[in-house]
Amino acid sequence: EDQVTQSPEALRLQEGESSSLNCSYTVSGLRGLFWYRQDPGKGPEFLFTLYSAGEEKEKERLKATLTKKESFLHITAPKPEDSATYLCAVRPGGGAQKLVFGQGTRLTINP
Amino acid sequence: DTGVSQDPRHKITKRGQNVTFRCDPISEHNRLYWYRQTLGQGPEFLTYFQNEAQLEKSRLLSDRFSAERPKGSFSTLEIQRTEQGDSAMYLCASSNWDRVKYEQYFGPGTRLTVT
Numbered sequence: 001e002d003q004v005t006q007s008p009e010a011l012r013l014q015e016g017e018s019s020s021l022n023c024s025y026t027v028s029g030l031r032g033l034f035w036y037r038q039d040p041g042k043g044p045e046f047l048f049t050l051y052s053a054g055e056e057k058e059k060e061r062l063k064a065t066l067t068k069k070e071s072f073l074h075i076t077a078p079k080p081e082d083s084a085t086y087l088c089a090v091r092p093g094g095g096a097q098k099l100v101f102g103q104g105t106r107l108t109i110n111p
Numbered sequence: 112d113t114g115v116s117q118d119p120r121h122k123i124t125k126r127g128q129n130v131t132f133r134c135d136p137i138s139e140h141n142r143l144y145w146y147r148q149t150l151g152q153g154p155e156f157l158t159y160f161q162n163e164a165q166l167e168k169s170r171l172l173s174d175r176f177s178a179e180r181p182k183g184s185f186s187t188l189e190i191q192r193t194e195q196g197d198s199a200m201y202l203c204a205s206s207n208w209d210r211v212k213y214e215q216y217f218g219p220g221t222r223l224t225v226t
Contacts, residue, residue: 004153031213032213034214034215036217041220041222042219042220043115043202043204043217043218043219043220044154044202044217045217046214046215046216046217049212049213049214087153087154089153089154091213096167097142097144097159097161097166097167098144098156098159098167098169099144099154099156099215100156101153101154101155102153103151103152103153104151104152104153
């Protein structure tokens with residue numbers, strides 16, 4: 001069964017303190033790994049798609065990387081406005097159109 | 112640039128009542144998805160449309176749930192005889208067909224509370 005596990009469940013950082021969020025997955029034939037940001041009471045906001053091991057994508061203070069078993073979302077010198085829940089999702093192979101999500105990492109950046 | 116919109120944003124209903132939610136996708140997108148999200152969890156896939164055809168349904172979509180996309184544009188999700196366990200955020204997403212890219216864009220969600 002396709003499965004996505006994110007760690008840690010919650011993370012508190014001081015402003016400027018860099019860290020990484022982890023997304024481990026088991027999937028039959030990965031057709032893409034996706035990172036989303038979700039603010040309380042809102043829908044997920046698309047951040048990145050990664051398609052093959054070794055691929056990296058960057059956006060402002062965020063950088064996503066992908067290996068054959070996991071993905072990392074690195075956050076460099078975070079600001080309070082980066083506080084949100086970060087969701088990881090995979091698209092399985094075999095013609096599936098759905099995304100399978102992890103439970104998310106709730107990130108809080110203290111000023 | 113209009114994104115995915117959903118209506119209503121919040122719905123409170125009594126157990127046993129029927130509810131219907133609407134989703135308007137990004138205008139040029141031909142694929143539409145429904146997900147359900149409970150507190151502290153990631154979204155769970157419910158169903159998928161390509162144009163007006165419903166091509167994939169999750170086992171989560173019980174007989175009380177029905178979704179339509181009559182003209183390949185907006186979609187509705189109806190829940191009959193609601194139960195307290197149906198309380199959740201219902202999310203709609205849309206995407207365009209692309210052989211390489213596969214990015215789903217989500218709406219703001221409809222928060223359902225069943226009392």
